[in-house]
Amino acid sequence: MKKMITKEGRFMRRVLVIEADRGLHLMIREALEQEGWHVVSAYSLREGDLRLSALIDLVLLDVHVTDGNAYVWRERLRERLDLPVLFLTSCELAVNEATGEPLAGDDYLMKPLAFNVLCARARAVLRTSRHEEGIVWGGGPFRFSFSTMRYYKYGRPLRLSLNEQKLLKSLVCAEGKSVSYETLLQDVWGDQSAHVGRSALTATMKRLRMKIEDVPSHPEYLQTVYGIGYRWNGDGS
Known part of the structure; x- marks a missing residue:
């Protein structure tokens, strides 16, 4: 697999961050960008829906969003896209409020965040998902995944x-x-x-x-x- 390079127009991972706290959101964004991620920002579930696409590789989701239930949102997401989701929570025991079951360790990170841990966990979650093979070239209107043979221009697939x-x-x-x-x-x-x-x-x-x-x-x-x-x-x- 080609090594990821951190400039736009090279091979990059793309993460959707849904975090309402703008100060924390900015720090998450800066930490991920320093590691070579392309960050797509949303501050609510509604914004997250608007920014979701097949071009996203990973979602970081604040469980305490105020405009809906984060766990229900993830279940709806799975009906549309097979994307890994990493929850961000301030609760010591992270529980899926939709089912009442504890979240698996790889499903969440505790706040306050250690950003080196956040970046490492994001990489680990991506490695264990099928999207690790989908790391793509992104630049201008294009996004190409040669390993999965998926090609997009302005978000529309190319045959x-x-x-x-x-x-x-x-x-x-x-x-x-x-x-x-x-x-x-x-x-x-x-x-x-x-x-x-x-x-x-x-x-x-x-x-x-x-x-x-x-x-x-x-x-x-x-x-x-x-x-x-x-x-x-x-x-x-």
């Missing part, structure tokens, strides 16, 4: 063929560097690349641009480097 996925991955993982035609042929067609002409690569790129670009005839993201190959320009500049 890519297998060869289009291979081509996109080769370019994105080069992180802005030009990738030669020969390397791309090898990355997409493997051992068959010797029998595949550059015209096949050009055709695959044309189809990929139709799905990625706002104006395919004037590509901003999948750029041609004349005489060399192509490069991925994640911010479209």
